[in-house]
Amino acid sequence: MARKPNAILPFREKADDRRRLTGEDGPFAPQVSKTKEGLFSMVVCRAITWDTDFARRSKQVFDSYEDLERERTKHKALHPKDAEQESYFCKKNAYGGTAFGRKFENAKEYWDSAIDLEEEWRELTSREKRCAFTECVNFFRPPGDRAGRFKELGPLAAYLLACDVAYAGLCCYPSLGEVAQAVYDNDAGALKGLRYLGLVGSAGERRNRQTIPAIEAGLQEVMKFVIEGYSEKEREEMGFDIICVEHLLCKLSRNHRLLTAA
DNA sequence: CTCATTGTTGAGGCGTGTCG
């Protein structure tokens, strides 16, 4: 279990590399989170280096694309054997499915975008009243913008990044409805988990408008189960919240084999 | 038999084309 914390642990905030990322030297720390450097670094970590040895070992905030590139060169010298593999820096299947265009060099465009978007980003994260969760998702991946602001940062990655931003206190937590919408849009692991539990209908009902409320009801059911099963103190210790529910459901289908084999 | 190596397979996120 401890071998692959990101892939298996349902409580995402407890994974050790994740805690590093949200720490004082990470891109979500208050002194950098609203800057272009912070924005660049958080996109890089989600869209490129997630779940890699590079992310675990290197510094977390980069001042430019060149800075990131220098860090890569450093690691190639420091860990010649490990860093030989491109997957040391970028895992194409970090979120399950293989994203074929996911690659280290995308960071170059990310840096340009971070410069262009810095003002908008600062405004979005500096409001007296925190912006809505969905608005944050839309910042990273505007609906209808097919090329996307950040290449290879798809709907799933944009959702996850917005969750990170919510944890950092820079936007609102998602409502149950917003998570349901994301689960619907992504049509990924969480929906499988809900089907596995029998809380939503079969695959044939996918993309049917009827299923968004069904997804919401399913999520509610899972929330209820955990709230009834664990005391507030236990939930507190687990870091349980609405975001966990989605994350937990993703783990469910992936770990199904492991769970039943035990 | 055990352990190591090679071979096979299918799940799956993202981008694009198309349609309404």
Place this chain on the structure above:
DNA sequence: CGACACGCCTCAACAATGAG
């Protein structure tokens, strides 16, 4: 604009085979 189908062609999991 959103919804959907499809292709990309990788990587982990598992199976088969080989070596000791």
